[in-house]
Amino acid sequence: MVVEREVVSMPRSQRRTLTHPEADELDVLDVLHALSDPTRMTIVQTLRADPERACGTFPVDVAPSTLTHHFRVLREAGVIRQREDGNRRWTTLRRDDLEARFPGLVEAVVTAYERQAPPPGSGAGQPH
Amino acid sequence: MVVEREVVSMPRSQRRTLTHPEADELDVLDVLHALSDPTRMTIVQTLRADPERACGTFPVDVAPSTLTHHFRVLREAGVIRQREDGNRRWTTLRRDDLEARFPGLVEAVVTAYERQAPPPGSGAGQPH
Numbered sequence: 001m002v003v004e005r006e007v008v009s010m011p012r013s014q015r016r017t018l019t020h021p022e023a024d025e026l027d028v029l030d031v032l033h034a035l036s037d038p039t040r041m042t043i044v045q046t047l048r049a050d051p052e053r054a055c056g057t058f059p060v061d062v063a064p065s066t067l068t069h070h071f072r073v074l075r076e077a078g079v080i081r082q083r084e085d086g087n088r089r090w091t092t093l094r095r096d097d098l099e100a101r102f103p104g105l106v107e108a109v110v111t112a113y114e115r116q117a118p119p120p121g122s123g124a125g126q127p128h
Numbered sequence: 129m130v131v132e133r134e135v136v137s138m139p140r141s142q143r144r145t146l147t148h149p150e151a152d153e154l155d156v157l158d159v160l161h162a163l164s165d166p167t168r169m170t171i172v173q174t175l176r177a178d179p180e181r182a183c184g185t186f187p188v189d190v191a192p193s194t195l196t197h198h199f200r201v202l203r204e205a206g207v208i209r210q211r212e213d214g215n216r217r218w219t220t221l222r223r224d225d226l227e228a229r230f231p232g233l234v235e236a237v238v239t240a241y242e243r244q245a246p247p248p249g250s251g252a253g254q255p256h
Contacts, residue, residue: 032160
């Protein structure tokens with residue numbers, strides 16, 4: 001089922017240069033820290049099912065400033081990549097980079113998480 | 129090579145009841161957080177090679193109060209089990225509990241970590 005969600009525009013004041021670590025600089029401790037939060041894990045689960053999403057469309061129920069923080073933690077750890085297109089910010093999972101540097105790690109982590117929490121889209125969350 | 133290390137006694141004032149989560153209550157986010165620190169990862173690596181160790185014998189270079197904090201984070205996440213025997217505290221990895229609840233997770237995490245950091249005993253650390 002495809003759910004249409006409103007794409008929230010980003011105020012010009014919030015736009016800034018987005019920096020990302022290189023693939024060969026990813027640190028597993030940063031990745032583990034980034035994944036140790038339920039909102040950030042929901043973001044990762046969502047991106048595994050849907051490769052690129054606009055920032056206002058994730059099924060998480062947190063304040064915009066909190067969500068911005070979570071995206072920054074994931075981005076600075078190298079888990080996600082973000083790009084701006086006009087007044088929208090788009091997010092992807094850095095699946096190939098993570099798999100090349102830490103084979104099997106993200107899969108093992110998400111599998112473990114899904115043993116205790118259902119993936120998004122199963123009715124437990126609402127789009128923010 | 130077997131290295132003999134001094135076992136540090138624990139002052140009576142620091143002794144207290146040690147609580148541990150049940151095996152079926154382990155939370156993967158707590159486990160990931162517990163593993164997202166280099167000192168705590170060194171403790172886990174050490175216990176994988178040597179099943180039970182006294183608390184003063186880990187090859188980490190941090191203050192005793194900091195080490196106590198790291199042990200508590202690992203213990204409360206269910207990664208390690210600690211027991212007191214006289215004035216010594218002994219630590220083991222909860223390998224079977226972790227493997228039963230999150231198959232392959234700790235192995236994947238430690239393997240990823242060892243791609244970027246050598247295991248203890250390779251000369252990089254000193255016993256504290």
